[in-house]
Amino acid sequence: MVTVPAATLSHFRRFSLFNSPYAAHDRGCAIDCYPESNRGLSPVAGTVVDTRTVRAPERPYAVAEDHLILIDTGDHVARILHVDPDVAAGDRIAVGDDLGGMVRSGFFGPWVDNHVHLGFRDPDANPYRAAGSLPVEVDVSVRALDWDGGGVVREAAETYVVLDRPRHPDPGSWAGLAVAPGVVLDGGCPHYEGGGVLPALGDAVPVEVAGTRVGVADGRAVTWDDVTLRANGRPITGLSLFVARDADVGAKLVCPGHDFAPGDRIRVSATR
Structure with a gap:
């Protein structure tokens, strides 16, 4: 290591x-x-x-x-x-x-x-x-940001949109999407083969996004379930997850071909 x-x-x-x-x-x-x-x-x-x-x-x-x-x-x-x-x-x-x-x-x-x-x-x-x-x-502490799946489009590009939530309460410190108190989810959910958590969890620990289980963590590694993420009911490719210290930490939705625009209100859900 x-x-x-x-x-x-x-x-x-x-x-x-x-x-x-x-x-x-x-x-x-x-x-x-x-x-x-x-x-x-x-x-x-x-x-x-x-x-x-x-x-x-x-x-x-x-x-x-x-x-x-x-x-x-x-x-x-x-x-x-x-x-x-x-x-x-x-x-x-x-x-x-x-x-x-x-x-x-x-x-x-x-x-x-x-x-x-x-x-x-x-x-x-x-x-x-x-x-x-x-x-x-x-060797950094990470702040886990709760997110209920909602937000308003702050940025829209050809293949993705960025929401205004979750908001970073203290830009300059490291933060990411919470899956448990003090635990941040990292990776491409579910469009890449697997993801990870920081810091590590135990064996076979369920991982949730917006209130729905999307995978299982074993230590740091996460295996995604067979899930589909949706934005306002429409299937999307997934969530692009990382750890950030800039203020623009909101959820990044990977959705090529979307027709969302800045100001649109979005609700992300997962179906198994």
Whole structure:
């Protein structure tokens, strides 16, 4: 287990360990860090080992190539993706340094904001393989925000809408959607294979959204039930869940092809 400290996360407005369809995030083995701007800030300190351009899945809204930056942190090799590097092998890096411009590649869903992907490998492990990173934990307290499924559309884009609830009572602290007192839900519910909770729960603990069970937690990992989320009765793809310290933490509904507009009142429900 590798711990990402609070001082590191203070350079970012949001983070997620489970909100991804890729194996690199299975069981929280990577973390996505969302910067305030479109510059890729380094979440680690160390020496750049290598940079490499990699092919990305073809998507009409994305560039065809992504980039891998490897940084030797002393104890581990950090794998960083989604940044077009302005650094090279041998460069010394501090936490918060600008690594380069953000890349929006085919690894992104169209509703996903730009972010820095971070994983860690043991020094003797192959750092180029997509899978095989160590589990990641975060050294921050999270505030669990109750949500009854309701809200007003604050932002509407082609593939998603963001509601004005739940509201962040103390921007600057870390908060996310509550599934239990002091426990936050993370991930793509239910459109990605699984999700997670912070901090960990026990074995076979039911997880609810808007009063309906949507999955089961075993430790940090959540397995979704066979559920459909609906907005005002219409099926949607799901909820995009993360931990945020910015004021705009409201529920993000993934719903390509929607006809919602800012000001619309929405009620989210789940059917099993």
